[in-house]
Amino acid sequence: MTTIKKPVTELEFSKKYDREHSLNYYLKHQHGFRHRLTNWREHVMACKGLRLAGNPQSVLDIPCGAGRFWSLLAADPDRILYAADNSPYMLETAARFQPAEIVSRFKCFQTSAIQIDLPDTSVDCIFCMRLLHHIIKEDDRLAILREFHRVSRDTVCLSIWVDGNLQAKRRKKLERRRRRQKPKNRTLLARETAEKEYHRAGFRILGHFDLAPGISMWRLYVLKKT
Numbered sequence: 272m273t274t275i276k277k278p279v280t281e282l283e284f285s286k287k288y289d290r291e292h293s294l295n296y297y298l299k300h301q302h303g304f305r306h307r308l309t310n311w312r313e314h315v316m317a318c319k320g321l322r323l324a325g326n327p328q329s330v331l332d333i334p335c336g337a338g339r340f341w342s343l344l345a346a347d348p349d350r351i352l353y354a355a356d357n358s359p360y361m362l363e364t365a366a367r368f369q370p371a372e373i374v375s376r377f378k379c380f381q382t383s384a385i386q387i388d389l390p391d392t393s394v395d396c397i398f399c400m401r402l403l404h405h406i407i408k409e410d411d412r413l414a415i416l417r418e419f420h421r422v423s424r425d426t427v428c429l430s431i432w433v434d435g436n437l438q439a440k441r442r443k444k445l446e447r448r449r450r451r452q453k454p455k456n457r458t459l460l461a462r463e464t465a466e467k468e469y470h471r472a473g474f475r476i477l478g479h480f481d482l483a484p485g486i487s488m489w490r491l492y493v494l495k496k497t
């Protein structure tokens with residue numbers, strides 16, 4: 272990364288990724304059986320998604336966070352790799368904790384998913400894990416999807432929370448209880464709603480993979496530009 276810019280905070284949730292939160296985010300996925308199991312299942316979904324996307328030869332990992340998927344993305348020795356995040360502290364954490372030989376494969380830069388600092392059709396695939404469930408407003412989600420459409424030449428792999436499973440039922444109950452106390456900071460989408468948004472942004476759905484079918488809210492969609 273060449274310059275450290277002030278993070279863009281047009282999205283409310285973007286503000287929380289300071290140095291301490293970034294380190295905790297990295298550590299969170301290493302600790303406890305549940306986190307490690309989820310992390311492993313997410314890697315399985317991601318692996319299947321990339322295969323369905325045609326094993327893209329250039330990938331932008333956005334938001335890359337602490338580089339959780341870098342080893343997986345770098346498993347193809349010929350792949351050209353970019354990694355971006357709105358938070359300079361997340362980029363710093365990734366560079367600090369991922370193996371040096373993996374870090375050196377990535378061109379890293381700080382940018383917002385709403386306005387990616389790359390020209391049109393720069394990469395074969397955009398890889399976007401755990402961003403869109405934080406984006407509460409439909410207009411913001413559409414702005415991000417349209418930006419992905421501009422920057423990707425071909426496909427997008429993205430993960431979101433969908434309904435139609437056990438966790439979603441529990442989440443809906445929790446949200447009903449919390450409604451009056453706190454503003455919503457994550458969003459669970461009806462599958463039809465999410466899929467309509469992809470079509471509106473100019474994608475068709477190649478397929479999807481669930482983290483634990485019927486149980487988990489996490490779903491990875493593979494989208495192709497129409």
Ligand SMILES: C[S@@+](CC[C@H](N)C(=O)[O-])C[C@H]1O[C@@H](n2cnc3c(N)ncnc32)[C@H](O)[C@@H]1O
Nearest residue numbers: 285288334335336339357358361383384400401
């Ligand atoms: C839940 S983490 C996911 C990180 C990584 N994809 C993963 O799954 O481990 C959310 C990430 O979104 C980043 N972020 C927040 N606002 C953003 C924005 N406007 N554009 C790009 N990234 C953003 C945060 O800095 C953070 O790294």
